[in-house]
Amino acid sequence: MTVTYVIEGSEVTGLERFWDLIGEAVNGPGGYFGRNLDAFADCLGGGFGTPADGSYVIEWRDHAASARALGHEETARRLEGLLGRAHPTNRARVGRELAEARTGRGPTLFDQLVGIIEDRTGPGTLLLR
Known part of the structure; x- marks a missing residue:
């Protein structure tokens, strides 16, 4: 079964808020899923809350708002x-x-985050909505 982690893009007001939101999406309130680009890339590789078999999707809703905030x-x-x-x-x-x-x-930071997700996960893992 595929697990879906949702990022509400309209809530991304900057990079620090993105770290909070992705951490909460994957690991619940106060959760950690990286606090810098390298740590984020490492977390995407598994062992930090995502299924070991890589069967997960990151659904980034209202990504256009995030793209502006992370411009x-x-x-x-x-x-x-x-x-x-x-x-x-x-x-x-x-x-x-x-x-x-x-x-x-x-x-931009948005470009970098998307690139990291695409580089470190399988095809179809990132859904930009």
């Missing part, structure tokens, strides 16, 4: 926070990505 402005905010903590060998790359986000170019 270039939120992407830039995240990158600004990362820039000061980035390893010296990564600062130039983070700086370039930040400059792009500030001008409305490059992948």
Whole structure:
């Protein structure tokens, strides 16, 4: 039997709220399912609340609202926070990505999250509604 986890996209107001919502969808109130992109990718691989056989679907309702909330402005905010903590060998790359986000170019957090889900799960796992 396939388990469906629902993200109410209209409730996504930023990246921190996305982490709350996906954690609750998979593991109930206060649940954890990653709090950064790498941890999220790891959780999608199994063992963090999803069925071991991968028989689950993520239904992302009103994803257009999430795409707006997780757009270039939120992407830039995240990158600004990362820039000061980035390893010296990564600062130039983070700086370039930040400059792009500030001008409305490059992948957004929404794009990255969708890409991670698609890369780490089977076809048909993500349903954008």
